[in-house]
Amino acid sequence: PDQALERIALDERSALVVLAHDPKIDDPALTAALGSDAFYIGALGGRKTRRTRRQRLIEAGFSAEAVDRIHSPVGLSIGARTPAEIALSILAQIIDVIRNPGASPLAR
Template sequence: MKARIFDALRAALAERRAVALVTDLGSGLQTLVDAEGRQQGDAGLEDEFLPQVVEAIRQDRRGIVEFYDGRFFINVHPPANRLLIVGAVHLAQALVPAARLAGFDVSVIDPRTAFATPERFPETDLITEWPDEALERLRPDARTAVVALTHDPKFDDPTLTAALSSDAFYVGVLGGRKNQAARLERLRAQGVPAEQLARIHGPVGLDIGAVSPAEIAVAILADIILALRGPKWKAG
């Protein structure tokens, strides 16, 4: 890989932009293509071929593609999946290492500095801004999950309002069905559209009968991965 292509790839990932490195298997020439079909490199891909590359980026799909008399290897480089946890609570202490193990970049957001401490969350990105301010700055994208765990409307409600207006692929909130109903009523009164409210995973996590913080963390992470990847089995 030439230095300028490598630098462009590194810059795209730093900016959380998915790109594909397309290699002409005949000539060895390479081109970097982004999700808008813009290309940078030496291969000079045909305009008719670019939609296939863009679709591969959208589906996070790698492989060899034949186009006319050429063969190309499309290697998609998506940004890392990201989990933003609002609430430096006991459950978050179980969810952070589980999410890391699954390959997520994890940040914990909580303005309560007595809770958001390096001692409770070692080697974790701790953000002590108010949730809505933090989410505005972090700009959740299509590879970002947001989970609110505080059980406190003054934190959870602004989190949901900000997250639901973003491109986050998953928005979840802790709480029972009664709390969820009251929460939805509050958000409706604040003018949050029904189609956004329908995106909320609440009570958060798959219903696997989880009881302990570790089990609930597994249920939440499983639900996030299901939303990201989709089910692998279908009836019929």
């Protein structure tokens, strides 16, 4: 992932989703995304994971407002269970962000 992020310039047309559940993999990608104009940043994780991730990123120097750009839990709440359903819920949320910029997210 680190090498890919060095080669890919994230911009206002970029969506980035981390799915590894491993801070060693996810945090560098989130750091790159938060430092970019990516229109969508998503991350898997339950409440505890979100809380510890938020704390790590704030301690790394990101503002709370910047960290709030991360959609987590990622995807719309459609009761997804299978990998295909989870992927569909993530894409649906990305489409929602594209079509309804600035609106309250459907997922909660």
